[in-house]
Amino acid sequence: MVRKRSEQFSEPGSEVASKPKPVNQIKSLMPNKKRKSDNHNFTGYMFISPFLIGFFLLTLYPILYSLYLSFTDYDLMSSPNWIGLDNYRRMFTGDATFWKSMEVTTMYAGVAVPIRLVFALLVALALNKIVEAAGWYRTLLYLPSVVGGSIAVSIMWRQLFGNDGAVNSFLAMLGLPTHSWLGDPATAIWTLIVLYGWQFGSSMLIFLAGLRNIPKTYYEASSVDGAGPIKQFFIITLPLLTPVILFNTIMQVIQGFMAFTPSFVVTNGGPVNSTLLYVLYMYQRAFEYFDMGYASAMAWFMLIIIAILTGVIFKSSQYWVHYESDSK
């Protein structure tokens, strides 16, 4: 095909040019064809090379190196020595704080993620009804998520729930008993959970997009059949939203287990380790106790936990996620 076309193509030119030239061109086109695709790839790779170099040097290499470090006694300053599985053994058998941090993190993610998802869904449902100035509301409600991960908000949180903070002042004003929210091991983790729930913006936007995708005709048809709004929510909205719920759940579970800033800034793991999130403990091991090998082992263990959780959620999804394309 190609050759034919190029022959045809070369014909008008050959009338003017000397005879051997078109032949030459055809010949040179053939090997050139191959090189051309190489060139195309090369150009493509060059265009994405900033990412590739960054990925290999700054992401893949450190990841693999941390796997190596997890089998060493690396202390940040001297060169690492191979100690086999000692770090993992110590983690599972000899470190009560490790299990404590695991427990705190599981509790945190287990409670905070559903709270955030429910909250995000409720707000998305409300926003979906608003027509006027919807953009404004969206922006306003998304704002906490933009600033939420930052140090500033965590510091604000510390002030809000401090002994002399706004929450206690408000309670005192209403004549209610005040409480040392951050100082009481039973309540400190809840201030962090509330902080997590408050940053519902990104899930909310995704829910909102999901809601907009549900055809209006379903609602119209069901209301003709006499379904009220609550019934509609459970038989139309929720089933059609399940793929979005799945996506949000997975993203939020991962984020929940990786949370660091709130406990680092608001409580620094205290009181009595009641808010010692896993990643914070990992940071402490690495940079406060110069126990980088152990911290690397912790990081890899967390990777495995998250992988298993994600796998379980994915597997379970066939029982509760409803794809429109399947049902047809």
Place this chain on the structure above:
Amino acid sequence: MKKNFLRSMSIGLALVVLASGCSSDSDEATGETGGDGDGQVELRMTWWGSQSRHDQTQEIIKKFEEENPDIKINSEFTGFDGYFEKMAAQAAGNNLPDIMQQNFGEYLNQYADKNLLADLTEFVEDGTINVEGVSDTIMDSGVKNEQMLGIPTGTNALTAFYNVDMLEQAGVEAPDENWTWEEYIDIAKTVHEETGKYGTRLMEPNNLFEYYLREKGHKLFNEDGTALGYEDDQLLEDYFTMNKELVDAEVAPGYDTIAQIKGVEDELIVHGDAPFDFRWSNQATALDSASDQNLEMTLLPGSNNTEGMYLKPAMLWSISENSEHKEEAARFIDFFTNSIEVYEISGSDRGVPIKEEIREEMSAELSETDQKVFDYIELVTENSSAIDSNFPGQSSEILATLQEIDELVMYGEMTPADGAADFRAKAEAILAR
């Protein structure tokens, strides 16, 4: 043509992105590798401290740069929380600052064992750093593994700060240096009953338990730093019990209150909410500048407190082994040690000056606070024993464990006896690693 254009453009783009990525790196890097165009050497310097120290130190640096126009110092500073974490990350990157504020004890030992600090002996010998006339005991505190790894910034000691007005208001006599633990507890209780405020601040275990042990004739770690330096867990149990009883009686605040304190400026004694606070003497400046209370200083309690008390280098100036401008860094340390201007700016914030000439020159125009600190250090010099320097490399983790157990005990989640046993078990496990 088009292909070539695309290709060269993609290469160009990649290079630009890479170059801009690198250049922002190298901007930071110039700090340590140094060199503006005109032969000026750039040094990086780090310290921890309070806001008043940050301001004062920057003023000192400005003075130094005026006198040494060939050197420019870039400073990085934080509070104590996070400082050594940051340094650890820099050490891992072989990127420690040229001049580093270093801490005596476990930190210096750790950096010494990893060979991260430069031996300053040659600079002291050739006079770049002039420490003539400084007593050997003071200089020895910067020596580890037979290398001089730090020059003390000044002398420091643990202090019982007390609020004169609060004690008077409660009708109790101010303590003198011969007070005992029993008297301390009695005064605290009386103040609480009379004023309704706290009678003391909860003791911070990392420094004060060590003092408590010394006062009872023991040490926190044994001679070679391979085990705990005391045999009887009753000691720690008693220490916990003493504090726990104060917390239970609401004479001392629990950790729920302590955890809200985020700096010297927030301390109870600063706001007249507790009459006692046991901490380092160089913090007098920070306490006084944050407070309008009438504060005095005396030795920590205990009938045997001359055994417990010790002089400590407040901090050390160290030069990192990876510094390329060790001599210029040494010149700054010399400036800090020997310039009266430094102490005119910062007083005794980094401890009482180690050079006698400076102390004498200063004594004419000391501020009231500094005069108190100078007198106090003199008192401690006469009433103290040698400092323990046998901290093993793992001590920061062991002390963190002590802190954690102290919290558990104070929250009532563990009995003092269990806490004491638990600390021994954990400390031994850490040391055995």
